[in-house]
Amino acid sequence: MTSSMHVILLVDDDRRFTNFAFCSPAEIGQFATEVNDGKFLPRRRTEKRWALVNNRAVFNVIYPFVNHGGFKEALYGTLQIGQLALNAEQLESIDHRAGDVVRVQSFVAPPAGFDVGEMRVAVEILDGGSSVLKQIAASTIEKKFVKAFHKQILTEYQSVILRCKGNLYRASVVDVCVGQPTSVAQKRGMLHNSTKITVEVSDSLRHLITGAETYKSILRDGLNLDNLEEDLMAQGIAGVAPLIRNILEKAFISRMISLAEAKRLKLKPVRGMVLYGPTGSGKTLIALGICKLLNAKEPKIVRGAEILRSLVGETEDVLTTLFTPAIMDEKKYGARSDLHVFIFDEIDSIASRRGEGMGQKYADRVVNQLLALIDGVQKLRNIFVIGTTNRLELLDEALIREGRLELLIKVDYPDKQGRLKILELHSRNFRVDPGVDLHEIALRTQRCSGAAIGSLVNSAYTCAVGDLGLTNSKTARVNATVKMTHFLRALQDINLNLQEKESLRPIRTLALPQSVSIPDGRSDYAQRIPQEQEKTNEDWKELKLRLDKIETEVESLKIANDFGSRTGPSGHGDATPSDL
Numbered sequence: 001m002t003s004s005m006h007v008i009l010l011v012d013d014d015r016r017f018t019n020f021a022f023c024s025p026a027e028i029g030q031f032a033t034e035v036n037d038g039k040f041l042p043r044r045r046t047e048k049r050w051a052l053v054n055n056r057a058v059f060n061v062i063y064p065f066v067n068h069g070g071f072k073e074a075l076y077g078t079l080q081i082g083q084l085a086l087n088a089e090q091l092e093s094i095d096h097r098a099g100d101v102v103r104v105q106s107f108v109a110p111p112a113g114f115d116v117g118e119m120r121v122a123v124e125i126l127d128g129g130s131s132v133l134k135q136i137a138a139s140t141i142e143k144k145f146v147k148a149f150h151k152q153i154l155t156e157y158q159s160v161i162l163r164c165k166g167n168l169y170r171a172s173v174v175d176v177c178v179g180q181p182t183s184v185a186q187k188r189g190m191l192h193n194s195t196k197i198t199v200e201v202s203d204s205l206r207h208l209i210t211g212a213e214t215y216k217s218i219l220r221d222g223l224n225l226d227n228l229e230e231d232l233m234a235q236g237i238a239g240v241a242p243l244i245r246n247i248l249e250k251a252f253i254s255r256m257i258s259l260a261e262a263k264r265l266k267l268k269p270v271r272g273m274v275l276y277g278p279t280g281s282g283k284t285l286i287a288l289g290i291c292k293l294l295n296a297k298e299p300k301i302v303r304g305a306e307i308l309r310s311l312v313g314e315t316e317d318v319l320t321t322l323f324t325p326a327i328m329d330e331k332k333y334g335a336r337s338d339l340h341v342f343i344f345d346e347i348d349s350i351a352s353r354r355g356e357g358m359g360q361k362y363a364d365r366v367v368n369q370l371l372a373l374i375d376g377v378q379k380l381r382n383i384f385v386i387g388t389t390n391r392l393e394l395l396d397e398a399l400i401r402e403g404r405l406e407l408l409i410k411v412d413y414p415d416k417q418g419r420l421k422i423l424e425l426h427s428r429n430f431r432v433d434p435g436v437d438l439h440e441i442a443l444r445t446q447r448c449s450g451a452a453i454g455s456l457v458n459s460a461y462t463c464a465v466g467d468l469g470l471t472n473s474k475t476a477r478v479n480a481t482v483k484m485t486h487f488l489r490a491l492q493d494i495n496l497n498l499q500e501k502e503s504l505r506p507i508r509t510l511a512l513p514q515s516v517s518i519p520d521g522r523s524d525y526a527q528r529i530p531q532e533q534e535k536t537n538e539d540w541k542e543l544k545l546r547l548d549k550i551e552t553e554v555e556s557l558k559i560a561n562d563f564g565s566r567t568g569p570s571g572h573g574d575a576t577p578s579d580l
């Protein structure tokens with residue numbers, strides 16, 4: 001039997017602590033007590049009847065027969081045919097509010113293999129109990145839980161309220177293992193006296209609920225998000241702390257809290273993202289940096305072009321091999337498996353629109369497999385895929401749909417503050433003259449990527465070593481002090497380099513805004529630069545080249561003037577204005 005019923009809220013206090021649902025006596029017969037010759041047979045009042053509501057949770061359905069504190073009268077007064085009375089936690093578990101219509105089915109417990117061997121519950125302390133929170137042993141809550149829900153059917157993610165030693169606790173089912181403790185996790189089962197309950201709590205409750213396991217936050221132990229900048233600098237990443245914090249919050253919020261809480265807050269785990277932006281802007285660096293902030297398996301880095309090469313001539317399922325550890329972990333630990341991160345560098349080389357280009361049938365196979373692993377029938381919940389590309393517009397749209405690599409993050413050229421931080425970071429490796437003004441260098445490196453700034457510092461150092469005369473001498477390399485003149489010389493090289501490179505690439509790359517931004521979901525993708533713009537690129541390119549040439553000449557003259565007037569030509573082979 002399946003029917004639609006109106007749910008009403010059960011306001012009686014004691015029923016908050018049960019798994020009972022109430023219907024009118026006239027309807028109790030709809031719920032079976034057992035299967036007999038394929039027919040549901042309503043039996044005696046004392047036998048348990050079950051209602052599967054909205055295919056989400058199973059409640060023990062009864063009609064109000066106990067007149068506890070006038071409860072029976074109170075409920076008879078309000079409960080009508082077609083109504084099902086549920087407590088607040090039950091409503092929450094089926095994701096409905098009082099007054100909603102829900103789908104109700106009679107549920108028959110399987111005759112065997114339905115007893116819960118192990119159940120893991122995430123516990124929070126609720127207000128409404130004793131005003132002073134007392135310390136309690138997790139084992140006390142575990143015993144109370146078994147006692148309160150003995151012979152009740154509980155479902156994964158369902159939460160119940162428990163009253164224990166004067167305090168109220170919300171316990172949410174995180175994992176259900178039926179049969180032997182080693183058996184594969186299943187979604188629901190019946191508790192009995194020998195069910196082993198494991199209480200897990202957040203780190204902050206460890207001192208109040210002693211002996212409980214703490215659930216693993218996705219963030220690395222001890223990571224302080226307010227101190228991210230320093231953490232990243234120590235990893236060799238500068239100027240992108242706000243961007244990375246934003247990514248962590250957008251991509252991993254549902255994994256920062258308990259599974260049950262995430263479910264209650266309706267936070268779906270993000271399965272993957274694409275970092276896109278100009279070459280050298282630090283996409284791969286950021287992807288690796290994020291992994292170091294997580295409590296996850298060591299990331300696997302896959303170069304798009306390499307995976308395609310390995311596929312040609314082989315029928316072997318490369319991705320399945322790559323994902324095998326994640327598949328095994330998912331089977332063994334279910335929702336509690338560690339997170340496996342996969343970084344697909346240059347993802348456009350395998351995931352460009354299907355059906356286009358040479359070797360595409362191999363690429364299509366890889367994309368299809370990847371999609372199946374992320375979002376297919378047997379999708380893995382324990383994976384996070386990061387793709388990097390500087391050609392977002394080439395990506396197969398299926399890959400960036402909701403539920404897949406849905407988070408599109410633009411990693412652009414750094415702004416002035418970012419450039420300064422990158423300069424400071426890379427300069428740490430060398431002896432730098434106190435007269436070096438990194439602010440000024442930051443001002444003059446507009447439109448430079450993090451990679452270009454890194455190589456600017458390296459070139460400045462090479463100039464310093466070169467000025468000591470013996471380039472290959474270890475003493476020269478150790479003693480070289482990088483001065484402002486070295487930076488300026490290196491800067492000129494970079495300017496020339498940029499000019500050369502930009503003459504080779506389409507103008508639209510130059511038109512990207514000079515800031516780091518996170519577009520909301522896929523909207524940015526939809527607004528990608530229209531193809532028509534390509535047509536005007538040629539004209540713009542020529543104009544831009546001419547402007548750039550003038551700009552570089554003016555810039556060089558300005559640098560020479562500025563620097564000449566402040567320091568004058570110095571000895572030791574330092575660059576003079578005429579060198580610039």
Ligand SMILES: Nc1ncnc2c1ncn2[C@@H]1O[C@H](COP(=O)(O)OP(=O)(O)OP(=O)(O)O)[C@@H](O)[C@H]1O
Nearest residue numbers: 236237238279280281282283284285422450451454
């Ligand atoms: N924010 C940054 N902080 C420090 N170094 C940076 C930063 N961004 C880039 N770099 C430097 O640039 C180098 C190249 O960065 P990375 O390979 O991550 O760029 P990318 O965007 O992935 O480039 P591509 O698109 O060409 O693959 C880094 O190894 C590092 O030296």
